[in-house]
Amino acid sequence: MKAAILRFPGTNCEFDTNYALKRLGFETQIVWHKEEKLPKCDIVVIPGGFSYGDYLRSGAIARFSPIMKAVEAYAKKGGYVLGICNGFQILTEANLLPGALKRNTNLHFISKFQHIKVASNKNRFLSKCKVGEILYVPVAHADGNYFIDEEGLDDLIRNDQILVQYCDKNGEFFDLNGSVNYIAGICNKEKNVFGLMPHPERAIEEVLGSVDGNKMLEGFLAC
Amino acid sequence: MSQQLENIDEILKAHKLSKLDYAHIKEILGREPNLVEIGIFSAMWSEHCSYKSSKKYLSGFPTKAPWVIQGPGENAGVIDIGDGMAAVFKMESHNHPSYIEPFQGAATGVGGILRDIFTMGARPVANLNSLRFGDIDGNSETNRYLRHLVRGVVDGIGSYGNCMGIPTVGGEMSFESCYNGNILVNAFSLGLAKADEIFYAKAEGVGNPVIYVGSKTGRDGLGGAVMSSDSFTEESKKLRPTVQVGDPFTEKLLLEACLELFKTDYVIGIQDMGAAGLTSSSFEMAGRSGSGMRMYLDKVPAREERMTPYEFMLSESQERMLICAKKGSEDKVIEIFKKWDLDAEVIGEVTDTGRMELFWHGEKVADIPVAPVSEEAPVLDRPIKEPSYLKEIKTINLEPIKAKSNQEIFEKLIHSLDVVDKSWVYSQYDYTVQTNTQKAPGSLDASVIRVKENGKALALSSDCNPRYCYIDPKKGAALAVVESGRNVAMTGARPLAITDCLNYGNPENPEVMWQFAKGCEGIKEACSALNTPVVSGNVSLYNETNGESIFPTPSIAMVGLNESQERVLHSKFKNEGDIIVLLGKTKGEYGGSLLLKEMQNEIRGEISDIDYEKELKLWDFIIKANEQGLLESAKDLNIGGLAIALYKVCAISNMGCNVKTSLKDLELFDESQSRAIVSLKEENLEKVLNLANELGIEAEVIGKTESNKITINDITIDLEKAKDIYFNTFKKVIEQDL
Numbered sequence: 001m002k003a004a005i006l007r008f009p010g011t012n013c014e015f016d017t018n019y020a021l022k023r024l025g026f027e028t029q030i031v032w033h034k035e036e037k038l039p040k041c042d043i044v045v046i047p048g049g050f051s052y053g054d055y056l057r058s059g060a061i062a063r064f065s066p067i068m069k070a071v072e073a074y075a076k077k078g079g080y081v082l083g084i085c086n087g088f089q090i091l092t093e094a095n096l097l098p099g100a101l102k103r104n105t106n107l108h109f110i111s112k113f114q115h116i117k118v119a120s121n122k123n124r125f126l127s128k129c130k131v132g133e134i135l136y137v138p139v140a141h142a143d144g145n146y147f148i149d150e151e152g153l154d155d156l157i158r159n160d161q162i163l164v165q166y167c168d169k170n171g172e173f174f175d176l177n178g179s180v181n182y183i184a185g186i187c188n189k190e191k192n193v194f195g196l197m198p199h200p201e202r203a204i205e206e207v208l209g210s211v212d213g214n215k216m217l218e219g220f221l222a223c
Numbered sequence: 224m225s226q227q228l229e230n231i232d233e234i235l236k237a238h239k240l241s242k243l244d245y246a247h248i249k250e251i252l253g254r255e256p257n258l259v260e261i262g263i264f265s266a267m268w269s270e271h272c273s274y275k276s277s278k279k280y281l282s283g284f285p286t287k288a289p290w291v292i293q294g295p296g297e298n299a300g301v302i303d304i305g306d307g308m309a310a311v312f313k314m315e316s317h318n319h320p321s322y323i324e325p326f327q328g329a330a331t332g333v334g335g336i337l338r339d340i341f342t343m344g345a346r347p348v349a350n351l352n353s354l355r356f357g358d359i360d361g362n363s364e365t366n367r368y369l370r371h372l373v374r375g376v377v378d379g380i381g382s383y384g385n386c387m388g389i390p391t392v393g394g395e396m397s398f399e400s401c402y403n404g405n406i407l408v409n410a411f412s413l414g415l416a417k418a419d420e421i422f423y424a425k426a427e428g429v430g431n432p433v434i435y436v437g438s439k440t441g442r443d444g445l446g447g448a449v450m451s452s453d454s455f456t457e458e459s460k461k462l463r464p465t466v467q468v469g470d471p472f473t474e475k476l477l478l479e480a481c482l483e484l485f486k487t488d489y490v491i492g493i494q495d496m497g498a499a500g501l502t503s504s505s506f507e508m509a510g511r512s513g514s515g516m517r518m519y520l521d522k523v524p525a526r527e528e529r530m531t532p533y534e535f536m537l538s539e540s541q542e543r544m545l546i547c548a549k550k551g552s553e554d555k556v557i558e559i560f561k562k563w564d565l566d567a568e569v570i571g572e573v574t575d576t577g578r579m580e581l582f583w584h585g586e587k588v589a590d591i592p593v594a595p596v597s598e599e600a601p602v603l604d605r606p607i608k609e610p611s612y613l614k615e616i617k618t619i620n621l622e623p624i625k626a627k628s629n630q631e632i633f634e635k636l637i638h639s640l641d642v643v644d645k646s647w648v649y650s651q652y653d654y655t656v657q658t659n660t661q662k663a664p665g666s667l668d669a670s671v672i673r674v675k676e677n678g679k680a681l682a683l684s685s686d687c688n689p690r691y692c693y694i695d696p697k698k699g700a701a702l703a704v705v706e707s708g709r710n711v712a713m714t715g716a717r718p719l720a721i722t723d724c725l726n727y728g729n730p731e732n733p734e735v736m737w738q739f740a741k742g743c744e745g746i747k748e749a750c751s752a753l754n755t756p757v758v759s760g761n762v763s764l765y766n767e768t769n770g771e772s773i774f775p776t777p778s779i780a781m782v783g784l785n786e787s788q789e790r791v792l793h794s795k796f797k798n799e800g801d802i803i804v805l806l807g808k809t810k811g812e813y814g815g816s817l818l819l820k821e822m823q824n825e826i827r828g829e830i831s832d833i834d835y836e837k838e839l840k841l842w843d844f845i846i847k848a849n850e851q852g853l854l855e856s857a858k859d860l861n862i863g864g865l866a867i868a869l870y871k872v873c874a875i876s877n878m879g880c881n882v883k884t885s886l887k888d889l890e891l892f893d894e895s896q897s898r899a900i901v902s903l904k905e906e907n908l909e910k911v912l913n914l915a916n917e918l919g920i921e922a923e924v925i926g927k928t929e930s931n932k933i934t935i936n937d938i939t940i941d942l943e944k945a946k947d948i949y950f951n952t953f954k955k956v957i958e959q960d961l
Binding site: 009010012013015016019020048049050052053054055108109110111112113138140142199201202204205207208209 | 649788
């Protein structure tokens with residue numbers, strides 16, 4: 001299982017993602033954003049961070065990096081793409097995922113361990129999780145307030161595209177940042193492009209407080 | 224090049240130089256200085272850069288131990304943490320800028336300390352901060368401005384550290400009226416490097432190129448070092464343009480480019496451009512190596528038009544570095560920075576003249592011998608005098624408090640802003656990035672990060688109790704060292720070394736200078752007794768507004784090593800029904816206590832002698848008992864004593880306790896040192912008590928953990944209510960006007 005991890009100027013989770021995937025048995029390669037071609041790989045991961053300092057709008061500049069043309073082509077051909085945090089923002093800016101990520105409603109950066117509930121496992125990413133399962137994973141973002149219009153939301157629901165939603169420890173939905181329908185992560189209609197605000201790569205060892213992230217990332221291993 | 228400047232008196236005044244300094248400068252140069260040279264002398268001899276008032280007292284700090292690789296004098300201190308790895312750390316103040324412009328002031332404080340760390344070849348892996356504010360609750364203009372400052376400072380720290388991808392894993396925040404006109408923002412950072420791949424600030428080898436990298440130079444921060452070396456008045460808010468503007472994105476690029484450069488063998492030395500910018504970096508690099516340097520200022524990348532040599536030398540634009548590289552490697556060095564879209568220009572070369580020669584389009588605009596400016600800056604022996612207030616605050620009267628019930632006292636103390644949880648603050652800091660954080664902010668006592676490279680863990684804690692320092696400047700400073708060490712030991716780590724950030728008032732006031740001298744004595748005494756040397760630090764003087772100095776505030780950050788990341792001890796209770804044991808002796812200490820402050824609005828009393836041996840035994844006990852797996856949790860006792868420690872631990876554990884102790888009445892709030900509470904499984908009780916006995920530590924079984932209620936002798940509170948107060952009070956106060 002080969003993963004290509006993209007690195008933009010300002011990306012800061014590329015090494016964490018690399019470490020987490022390697023521990024799970026992925027072969028990994030970090031790819032500089034000025035490259036025009038992707039290496040041979042089974043999945044492209046766009047990690048978190050502040051690509052281009054989040055200037056203008058989170059992800060808005062990175063989507064124009066040379067590597068993104070290759071990622072778009074790769075996704076169109078059905079290749080798996082996972083965007084975490086800033087990676088999710090870049091994917092919405094690149095129109096590979098629907099909707100947009102706005103400033104959190106409290107206007108602050110929000111950093112904490114957060115409960116999320118699995119909304120659908122009929123996709124590669126969460127294939128190892130159960131529907132309704134509660135996971136405990138860190139969030140760390142200023143722009144995680146997911147927005148989509150009503151029509152778009154209906155599509156997401158109809159096509160089972162909502163991956164995870166914010167909740168409390170008992171599974172009750174929780175309004176973390178203003179996201180429509182408590183959405184923490186989604187995929188595209190074809191279920192090969194995934195984006196989420198929480199950081200599964202930060203919940204991979206007991207010493208860090210949770211191992212729930214492994215269960216999520218492992219879904220891709222069977223590719 | 225030089226001619227007598229007109230209106231020299233005004234120029235000297237504007238540069239905060241005395242007539243005596245002027246005579247000294249003329250003697251060094253053998254002629255009249257020009258304006259560029261006056262600017263350089265002014266910056267280099269400012270308190271901020273030269274440590275002229277403090278040097279005398281800093282010289283005796285203990286700085287050596289077998290694990291110390293680099294002590295004070297470099298960009299940061301370095302200690303050995305085993306298996307070829309080293310921890311590089313330092314703390315620095317950014318007080319004045321943060322009061323004038325909280326967001327940028329605090330942000331660039333973080334940016335500055337980060338550059339100090341990665342300049343040495345280390346990747347920063349953890350940040351802490353130590354923040355002091357005044358009266359943030361209330362409706363006066365001062366209260367409202369202080370809330371604005373808290374919000375701005377927190378936002379600034381978060382925005383910089385988060386963007387850089389460096390976790391802010393802990394810190395402390397406290398409140399005293401003395402900070403109303405002069406807040407303190409101290410930022411700490413720690414990085415990891417291979418022990419044999421540390422880089423230093425030097426410039427040697429005649430003909431080697433001096434390369435400027437990073438952001439372009441603008442006029443921002445012009446004269447910042449000089450501004451920071453003066454007292455505050457209402458006029459100071461006008462100094463806003465002297466505050467630098469930070470760009471964490473550029474710094475992130477600079478970090479990655481520098482780390483890429485360090486993998487090559489092109490670098491002779493490197494120094495960040497912090498206070499006094501290009502001036503201090505070039506003089507310090509040349510000074511440390513006994514070299515000279517020639518720089519062509521017209522080659523410096525400029526952000527603004529028509530900048531002058533004077534401005535280039537004194538700008539404090541952020542995110543810049545000066546590199547001395549091997550001759551012939553220029554193109555390769557520049558190529559690395561171009562990859563990261565950063566400016567990189569050869570702006571000069573190393574010479575053997577011992578002089579700094581500056582050129583502007585071919586014309587020499589300054590020529591100064593390096594040593595007298597950098598290494599032989601004037602050292603002052605300022606007058607000292609014991610402050611008169613000390614005699615008036617020795618006695619305390621507890622009778623009015625004794626008339627109140629413990630329940631009433633407890634309910635007042637648990638609302639104190641010094642006590643309650645600060646998640647409003649730390650949830651704005653990314654503390655999980657880099658996937659090393661084992662003990663996060665809000666978990667009490669020290670923070671812990673694991674070290675992926677060697678399986679060990681580092682514990683970090685920054686501490687200072689300004690009330691103790693006010694009533695006893697020497698013991699208060701010593702206790703800051705003691706408490707930071709104790710917090711580290713509570714996680715099972717062995718305290719190894721400290722960095723300090725010494726915040727004091729106006730050194731021209733003999734009473735303040737006395738406080739400073741005593742503070743240094745206290746740090747020396749404690750660091751020697753505890754075998755935790757000082758490896759780096761920073762002094763911030765002139766923390767005074769309209770003649771009112773702050774309490775002495777020597778912030779201490781301790782770093783300790785836990786041999787196994789699998790055995791990190793936490794502060795929170797784990798299981799219902801575990802036994803709680805109180806360790807150490809309660810002696811009747813109320814000087815500078817939270818009790819006096821909250822109940823009588825008084826900061827007075829005395830501090831009894833510090834028993835370092837006892838303290839070390841307590842550390843030994845926790846470390847040994849933890850190694851043997853005997854403990855479930857440990858928490859030291861500090862402000863508010865046993866009652867407040869139990870309250871905090873219960874709140875974060877979501878668990879109550881049922882405690883009956885032999886401590887009577889106000890002793891529940893006593894602040895005696897060298898004490899802790901531990902929780903353990905009943906089956907380990909005998910072993911724990913035996914070990915305590917062996918080490919000569921008093922141990923009293925005081926109760927058990929239980930589900931929903933906190934009971935401590937005659938105090939009782941519902942756990943849910945306690946949690947509500949603990950977790951929600953701060954947010955209510957800080958957001959009251961939003």
